[in-house]
Amino acid sequence: MVTQQHERLDRARAGAPTPPIRTANTDERGGARGRRIEGLDGLRALAVAAVLIFHLRPETLPGGFLGVDVFFVVSGFLITTLLLRELATGRVDLARFWLRRARRLLPAVAAVVLVCVPAAWLVSSDLLVGIGRQVGGALTFTTNWLEIGAGTSYFDTTAPQVFAHFWSLAVEEQFYLLWPLLLVALVAATATARTRARIALAAAVVSAAAMAVLHTPGEDATRVYYGTDTHAFSLLVGVALAFWWSQPRGFLRSASWQRWRDPAAFGALAVLVLLMLALHESTSLTFRGGILLAALLSAVLIAAILGRPGIFQGLLRLPPMEWVGQRSYGIYLWHWPVIVLLTLAVPTGHDSSGHWILRGVAVVLTLLVAGASYRWLETPVRTHGFRGALRRVRRHLGSPIPARRTSTRVLAGGAALLVALTAVAVAVAPDRTATQALIEENQDRIDAGEAVRDEPTEEPLDQDFSMPSGEEITAFGDSLVVTSADGLEYHLPGIMIEAESNRTWADAPGVVHRALAAGTVRRAVVVHFGTNAGITDPAPVRDVLDALGPDRMVVLLNVYGASHWVPETNAALDRIAADYPNAIVADWHAAADEHPDLLQADRIHPGIEGAHLYAQVVRDAFADLSERITGEPVTADDADGAGGEPRTGGQGGADAADTTDGAAERPVERPGDA
Structure with missing residues (x-):
């Protein structure tokens, strides 16, 4: 636990008490129960839709991977805003913060791993090559660095990995681990939110410059794309936005911005879509400013939904957008394994009608599984905690209602079987395809x-x-x-x-x-x-x-x-x-x-x-x-x-x-x- 030493220092350096954060997810409420940042889930829906299109049909949206950077900016903004509000109360409870992150992330990750490893074994043993490293990276949130060390490629479609997409979760979790400590130090060392925002933006520029310098045109870009050091700028852009939003009389609260924020949002969204259509992994511009520009445009989209309701915010609040956005984490986790497994299990030509049918099945299956995970796994753990969720399982095992008792035992037995199958699959995995x-x-x-x-x-x-x-x-x-x-x-x-x-x-x-x-x-x-x-x-x-x-x-x-x-x-x-x-x-x-x-x-x-x-x-x-x-x-x-x-x-x-x-x-x- 980190405590501010003096209330006056906190008030002076924090710039003012941070405005209450309003979010749709229970793990992100932090005391402001029921209040939301309206439209944030809609942004998540747009981001995950771009990633899905990229993985389903990359020639349709070659730069759809920029959706990950929209997620990064949202995370940087949201986490920083939550931490600033905690600092305004006098302390940051690091243990509680990290526990909330674990509740949010780990249950769904564990479910994906335990289901998909045995399924991959069933479909093709080729998918088990390197599976031990992939599982270890997924469960410890180190996928990005483990894959960099192994020399694998995110952009190489000739060697699909079941958990290749976990690299982004690793970058975010590393950010969650380090940023609270750095934030407390930054607030203690600076006097105004504007200064902190400038420092965050400068750090983002350094990270983006590292990506640009280390990228070699014509060579695989996985190192600079996966690297926490070279891809942290999107998170830092969100951090800078959170600092600007924490100013009670800053530009984001001015009448001028409130008047122009909707046109700015639609313009930023149009340019972001154009980037997704134009940029791809073999374009040097992607890694030399293109991803950074996408992050800045994402910050404009977030800034446009802060404050009173607007046209852009209203579109993002449409029920389908909010439904997808609330489940975007699970959709992101499940979509790639589902695509890989279905593609191998049911071979179809890229230009055939079967290809489109299979892609449609992949989308529907992803939404169904992600919806089930959100309702029966993620939400209970976030609401009741790990211990509370386990207590509910134990109560169901001893329930006087036979149907409830039986279904719970079946689920528990199935989970135990999946754990065993996953362990065996990792043990017998081949060393080459x-x-x-x-x-x-x-x-x-x-x-x-x-x-x-x-x-x-x-x-x-x-x-x-x-x-x-x-x-x-x-x-x-x-x-x-x-x-x-x-x-x-x-x-x-x-x-x-x-x-x-x-x-x-x-x-x-x-x-x-x-x-x-x-x-x-x-x-x-x-x-x-x-x-x-x-x-x-x-x-x-x-x-x-x-x-x-x-x-x-x-x-x-x-x-x-x-x-x-x-x-x-x-x-x-x-x-x-x-x-x-x-x-x-x-x-x-x-x-x-x-x-x-x-x-x-x-x-x-x-x-x-x-x-x-x-x-x-x-x-x-x-x-x-x-x-x-x-x-x-x-x-x-x-x-x-x-x-x-x-x-x-x-x-x-x-x-x-x-x-x-x-x-x-x-x-x-x-x-x-x-």
Whole structure:
């Protein structure tokens, strides 16, 4: 417990008694029972809706992750206001403050962990990779730093984690742990609320500057996004707003602000939505001022609902908004595991009607589970405390009403079973995913053939655009080519593969130029990059095609996945290939979307049978390209492969509009001995 030494010092330095905080949640009342900050729940609803859209369909709202920063600003403002009001009474009861935070956060977290770990085990063992670290981070609110240390990525859709979204809870809880102590020191060391607000804002600028400096364009941004030091500025913006609001005669209480706050709110909301539509994780501006701007706009939205009722506040108070906002914590906790588990349990193509149905089911299920958690778990613990809630359970176990007694025992037994299953799942969790195992196995085999790849091949004296055999094809690429090696070698025997996981289009020119210098590139070439980051610059693609020259047949494969950049990457490939008559785009996206069941758990890389589908798409694209250039139909004998007569499957190049249906619309051949 921290106590102010003198009432006069408190009055002078606190600026004045803080206005009563009014909030919708029982854990945030702190003595002002029943009074609310009207509209605050509506802001939470907007924030969680943005995050949901981002995780459900990132190409629709690529910057939807900014909703987390709206939460951060709300938390910084609310917690600081509560603490200032406690300081006005003469002391801050730290033990009681932290206990309220624990009551608010821990029950729902424990429920999510105990339900989702066994469910993940049931759906796919791949989801258990690193689950011990994830569970430890979730229960200790250290997810952000544990994942930074493990080198995982928040933005990498090829390796989904069940509890990846817990990073934000970790940042908030670390703030809750340290900020009360710092606040007391700050109030003791400064004389006015205005000074404290300026200090908080200066600290926010330092944190945002650290994010900007440490961010390296073109590289994964997880470190600066997860870091408490580099992402604390959103919380600090809320802190500064709370200090300004604590001034009895400050700008936020002026007639001028009250007159202009509604237009300011609608303007800030419009700009915030534009940021969510324009910014994404591969944009440097996101981490160099974009997130900070979103935090400042969020502060304007909060400031607009303080004081007397207004138009903006009235919209946020609509019943659906308040219902979602009050349950936003549970919705945030449950939505991501639900999406991940449903996506793996029921494979659907990203462009199929099933995809939208599954997303709708995920939203409904999330709302139902979050609503149940709010009513029967979170609210009882916040209202009665941990001990009070346990006493109620014990009373129900001994209830004379048989139905109540039985239902309570069933729930208690179910909870015990979930604890046991979670412990076993953590104990038996694999150390790598099936995708990673396949990549490593195939990479070793590809690397073992390095001597063969380094053997120079004779350059063709004349142009030859007939259907190539596997011995006439060189394949360059990333992990998609690595995982598809079995299928490529089966359908195109003798193919030379030069591929490595984690390569991007920026790496492609160097790889191709080295092979050309060594004279090891054959007359037909497969090129597949972009799985990790798409195409941020068309120059490397054109560099590769120019280097390969007009005398080689070139098949470019487009990309598949849920990332927001997938559509624009595939459109860019089509535009570029149209300028090269000897190149064609093989529509891997359409094939994978038609057969999502043939993909690995990450819904990016092909499995064993998916590798044969991949090889057929490549082979059919060569057949289409040969027929387009030579005018001669390609027969099964020409293909010289194991999978039967090739049919049209590519698109792009000079005659893209004339191609027929792709390989995704034909039955998948599954060689029994592959």
